[in-house]
Amino acid sequence: MRDFIAYLFGKGRGRSVRAQMRRMRGREFLSRVYRNKTAFAGSVIVLVFALVALIGQSVVRFDLGVTGQTGAERWLPPSAAHWLGTDHLGRDLFGFLVAGAGVSMLVGAVATAISMVIGTVVGVVSGYFGKWIDVLLMRLTDFMLCIPWLPLCMVLAAILGSSLVNIILVIGLTGWAGSARLVRAQTLSVKEMAYVERTVSIGAKSGHIMIKHILPNVFPVVFANTVLSAAAAISTETTLSFLGLGDTSRPSWGMILYYANATSAVAKGAWWYFLPAGVCVVLVVLGLTLMSYAFDEILNPRLKER
Amino acid sequence: MEAQTKLLDVKGLRAYFRMGKGALRAVDGVDFGLDYGEALGIVGESGCGKTTSALSICRMLPREGYIAGGEIFVEGIDYARLSDDEIRAHRWKDVSIIFQGAMNAMNPVKRVGFQIAEAIELHEGADRKAAMNRAGDLLELVEIPRDRLSRYPHEFSGGMKQRAMIAMALACGAKLVIGDEPTTALDVMIQAQILDLLERLRRERRMGLILITHDLSILGETCDRIAVMYAGKIVETGTVRDVFDRAAHPYTRRLISCFPRIGGEKVVPEGIDGFPPNLIDPPRGCRFHPRCLEARAACREIEPQTRRLSATHSVACHLAEVKS
Numbered sequence: 001m002r003d004f005i006a007y008l009f010g011k012g013r014g015r016s017v018r019a020q021m022r023r024m025r026g027r028e029f030l031s032r033v034y035r036n037k038t039a040f041a042g043s044v045i046v047l048v049f050a051l052v053a054l055i056g057q058s059v060v061r062f063d064l065g066v067t068g069q070t071g072a073e074r075w076l077p078p079s080a081a082h083w084l085g086t087d088h089l090g091r092d093l094f095g096f097l098v099a100g101a102g103v104s105m106l107v108g109a110v111a112t113a114i115s116m117v118i119g120t121v122v123g124v125v126s127g128y129f130g131k132w133i134d135v136l137l138m139r140l141t142d143f144m145l146c147i148p149w150l151p152l153c154m155v156l157a158a159i160l161g162s163s164l165v166n167i168i169l170v171i172g173l174t175g176w177a178g179s180a181r182l183v184r185a186q187t188l189s190v191k192e193m194a195y196v197e198r199t200v201s202i203g204a205k206s207g208h209i210m211i212k213h214i215l216p217n218v219f220p221v222v223f224a225n226t227v228l229s230a231a232a233a234i235s236t237e238t239t240l241s242f243l244g245l246g247d248t249s250r251p252s253w254g255m256i257l258y259y260a261n262a263t264s265a266v267a268k269g270a271w272w273y274f275l276p277a278g279v280c281v282v283l284v285v286l287g288l289t290l291m292s293y294a295f296d297e298i299l300n301p302r303l304k305e306r
Numbered sequence: 307m308e309a310q311t312k313l314l315d316v317k318g319l320r321a322y323f324r325m326g327k328g329a330l331r332a333v334d335g336v337d338f339g340l341d342y343g344e345a346l347g348i349v350g351e352s353g354c355g356k357t358t359s360a361l362s363i364c365r366m367l368p369r370e371g372y373i374a375g376g377e378i379f380v381e382g383i384d385y386a387r388l389s390d391d392e393i394r395a396h397r398w399k400d401v402s403i404i405f406q407g408a409m410n411a412m413n414p415v416k417r418v419g420f421q422i423a424e425a426i427e428l429h430e431g432a433d434r435k436a437a438m439n440r441a442g443d444l445l446e447l448v449e450i451p452r453d454r455l456s457r458y459p460h461e462f463s464g465g466m467k468q469r470a471m472i473a474m475a476l477a478c479g480a481k482l483v484i485g486d487e488p489t490t491a492l493d494v495m496i497q498a499q500i501l502d503l504l505e506r507l508r509r510e511r512r513m514g515l516i517l518i519t520h521d522l523s524i525l526g527e528t529c530d531r532i533a534v535m536y537a538g539k540i541v542e543t544g545t546v547r548d549v550f551d552r553a554a555h556p557y558t559r560r561l562i563s564c565f566p567r568i569g570g571e572k573v574v575p576e577g578i579d580g581f582p583p584n585l586i587d588p589p590r591g592c593r594f595h596p597r598c599l600e601a602r603a604a605c606r607e608i609e610p611q612t613r614r615l616s617a618t619h620s621v622a623c624h625l626a627e628v629k630s
Binding site: 194195197201202203204213216219 | 364366394395403405406407410411412413414415416421424425429474477
């Protein structure tokens with residue numbers, strides 16, 4: 001099989017051995033994802049939402065400011081004209097939902113990227129150098145872990161003002177502590193490996209060892225955790241918007257829930273108002289969580305069967 | 307003058323480990339030397355200070371370890387006195403190590419080629435392409451096809467990994483190579499191949515080789531001289547013939563008798579009762595006396611001095627005096 005793949009992608013087309021190997025890795029990873037049911041289900045869910053977030057707004061037009069012309073267009077249940085009905089101002093809820101997907105996924109991606117970079121750097125540096133650097137960074141991490149995250153986000157969002165950039169920064173800058181801990185633990189075990197000693201002996205400096213040898217070995221943990229913390233970022237964004245601390249000029253799922261709550265949609269029996277947005281949040285978080293668990297299994301060399 | 311400097315000259319080396327209860331004297335005053343193109347075997351039980359002696363040479367002791375005294379001259383430079391930065395420049399360029407357990411000494415998520423080229427890049431500032439090219443030459447030198455550069459360590463067999471480790475040790479043209487049990491965990495056929503390879507490289511490159519092992523049978527074929535270590539001291543040193551045929555120290559004799567003779571009559575190897583002593587508080591007198599069947603009163607009180615039996619053969623034992 002391997003020879004066959006090598007033949008298909010290598011020899012026949014005169015690629016270098018290196019490129020050929022790289023392609024095989026990529027294919028191998030994809031085929032593992034495909035075979036692993038959890039990973040497959042999670043990836044499909046996340047991919048669908050990502051697709052909606054990317055191209056949804058160019059297909060379904062939505063503008064927060066455009067409200068229904070007459071009172072008759074308000075509180076409409078789902079119909080052919082409005083797939084998910086309308087809200088208290090007569091806005092199309094399907095459009096609202098699609099537009100909200102864009103914001104949620106953007107916050108999820110960028111905030112996670114920020115917190116992952118900080119968490120990984122703090123974790124690797126702390127674990128590798130040890131001593132007072134470790135103590136200092138870990139106390140800072142404990143500090144971040146101890147403070148209740150949501151109230152901190154709320155306070156920061158309230159102080160900084162609720163623009164989309166601020167929300168992303170607030171979530172990103174407060175959410176790195178858990179992954180720093182995880183990365184540090186992994187670093188501690190990796191740095192005792194014989195190959196790190198070998199690299200020291202050939203004269204490598206700390207930076208080289210951390211980037212070239214430790215980082216690739218903690219990467220599976222980082223990757224699995226990234227996906228998981230994206231789920232946390234999305235639900236936090238939803239929570240902040242639900243509490244009215246989100247960016248009021250951008251439609252988001254939390255905002256739908258906020259309006260639904262403020263206008264007592266539940267009491268009015270307007271299930272189409274709050275249910276779809278809630279389900280979407282749950283689905284995205286579920287999809288990311290499934291992906292995270294499965295990727296950990298696939299990428300962790302020790303869990304991987306030879 | 308260059309020709310007169312010995313490749314390696316270790317004098318009175320002592321390497322200790324900081325322990326809770328005081329210093330563990332892992333290596334306690336050893337002398338040995340090595341010339342270009344020569345192979346020295348260091349043999350002894352586990353925990354006798356073989357690896358510690360070797361690691362001391364390139365100053366790679368673990369954090370708790372330190373060199374408590376002695377001189378380590380490599381091509382005339384005393385490594386015991388160099389700073390960490392200075393030693394880093396010499397390590398790998400002049401002295402390199404083939405690590406114990408090749409399986410763990412390679413990063414599982416990095417290609418073999420990268421790991422060999424790494425040393426070249428770090429030491430000579432060579433660019434990636436040139437370094438990779440050299441790494442390819444090195445692989446061919448250890449009889450692995452060049453295209454395996456882009457493979458990962460887990461795609462190598464045990465013997466290939468060990469070969470790759472040898473290639474790494476040679477990457478910067480080290481004159482002194484230390485093999486820390488390079489053939490342990492390999493099957494006998496592969497062992498023989500690896501030893502042949504080391505033998506060939508030693509001749510071609512005129513490099514000094516220190517082979518650390520607890521397998522005497524390996525040393526007979528590969529080494530010119532053998533040093534037998536017990537409890538942090540060298541108890542006997544000599545040429546292969548000196549040690550195998552005229553072993554003067556009881557420990558050496560017992561060690562040799564632990565290996566069954568092929569072709570001889572069937573005898574169960576005797577073994578040596580007991581364990582090497584605690585090196586935080588070693589026994590008085592000769593360190594081997596508690597396990598020595600021939601121990602006398604003097605052995606319990608007076609530490610034996612190293613005595614020359616011939617130009618090449620010396621031993622630290624009171625009894626050898628009587629016999630010679």
